[in-house]
Amino acid sequence: MIYFKSMSYQVLYRKYRPQTFSEVLGQERIVATLQGALLQKRVGHAYLLCGPRGTGKTTIARLVAKALNCQSPKINEKEKIFEPCNNCISCDAINKGSDLDLIEIDAASNRGIDEIRQLKEVIRFSPANSRFKVFIIDEVHMLTLPAFNALLKTLEEPPAHAIFILATTDPEKIPPTILSRVQRFNFKKLPQVTIFNKLKEISKEEKINIEDGALDILAQAADGCMRDGQSLLTQFILSGDLHISEEDAMSVLGRVSFVRLEEFFDLVAQKNLAGIFKFLEKEEGEGMNLIGFLQASIFYWRYILLSHIDEKLLLQDGHLTQEQIKKISEQKKLISKDEAFKGVEEFSSALVSAKNSPLPRIPLELAILKVIE
Ligand SMILES: [Zn+2]
Known part of the structure; x- marks a missing residue:
């Protein structure tokens, strides 16, 4: 019985992934700029999201895709809020990972010119069900030079329906020609307090008995990466302890509360x-x-x-x-x-x-x- 209970914890990160801009932690300026662009209907054709791993780059990329294609977004001009509804067919498809107009590519495993050529074919076609076709290319710095050149041509003359969101942990490796075509956002590591508070909230929600001292150590060890913080918490839960003490965390992670x-x-x-x-x-x-x-x-x-x-x-x-x-x-x-x-x-x-x-x-x-x- 405990086995099945613990299985459900493996999805902590997915379960607590922000579904609206307001739930995104620690990247307030980036979120405000993007919401402003959505409100003014001035979303660019290409964005580059740079920053350390686990700081919310792909989360925000998906939120932009969702907001762009949402059929009834929540808009408040005065408060500068533009949120996806999370109810319409489009939002639902993105939340389930089955949206045909959101194409996510991992550049680390699709590095070559052939993949980008195939991608260019896909880009030409109009969206299946939505206004925009959104392409998220993760770890884009991994592309080969010919692939970058092919991508550049697309970025120079993007079809009106195509939006590109490139994400990278290593912007130094991206050719200047690409950089000159994108609007760039720099993501910061998340403050330790932010991670601590989020882990505390999750623990409460999941009815996990964990001491503040232990949460403090987990937040330290996460080193600015929310995903690491959540996966550390998952590991402790999976170890089967009903009560996670400060000592447990200290001895496992070699840190001091x-x-x-x-x-x-x-x-x-x-x-x-x-x-x-x-x-x-x-x-x-x-x-x-x-x-x-x-x-x-x-x-x-x-x-x-x-x-x-x-x-x-x-x-x-x-x-x-x-x-x-x-x-x-x-x-x-x-x-x-x-x-x-x-x-x-x-x-x-x-x-x-x-x-x-x-x-x-x-x-x-x-x-x-x-x-x-
Ligand atoms: Zn919607």
Whole structure:
């Protein structure tokens, strides 16, 4: 029975893929520009979506296709909203992946001139059921040069019904002739807080019992990629644990949760050396990865330093929740700017030594002693 239950979790990423522009996270400016173009009926013939993997490029490409061909889009001129209805035949076909007028090509496995020639044949035909035929070419940088040249000719004289959305993780490899024909959007890695909140929402929805500390570690490990965050969550669920604790996440991913860091830096703020040494002994005994701890601590020192310079910098950083920022502001009162500066320096050199040491705890302890004199 558990087996069948867990099977359904494999579709987390697909299940929670945004179906409207308003559900897209972290790419507000791109979404606003595209909605503006849709409202003004000025959608271009070719777009290039650049950016790291898992940041929403193909999701947004599909949303554009859906919005373009939707039979009754939700339009609000004043609020600058243009959303697909997700109800009409066209939206339905795209949501089911069966739309004949949305053609998705993976350039990594269709790299050559022959494929592009075939594509050109398809492009000539009018859409089957809709106003536009939308071509999404993913990982477009993988195309061969002859294929790029063939594509260029199409982009130079596109049929009125054809819209091209090219996506890539590596825009440097795209010929300038192509770049000059497209409107380009640069996608950013998603802030850690955004991933944390989304994973929390999914966990609630799926009735998964997972501690905030564990979600925090998953969001860190996702490194700006929502898809990675969701697949990590899926892996933990599939492992069959009914309760996912902070310790589970720490031991699997070799990372340190923010809660532990806060605890450690409370002791640092109090200059409680005995407490610090006891903390490290306990954590190491429970299997904490000291290298991971050192890395995370360097960031924490940096946060304290930033908050001394200007608290707004912590918000801009995009990795911290409001509560975490509040905590750092409190600790800052007891940790001077000079100490934070020294902390970054000493922990950075301790990290180098620890990586080459059979006893990584020694350089860490020395660094602490140097900062707290
Ligand atoms: Zn629709």
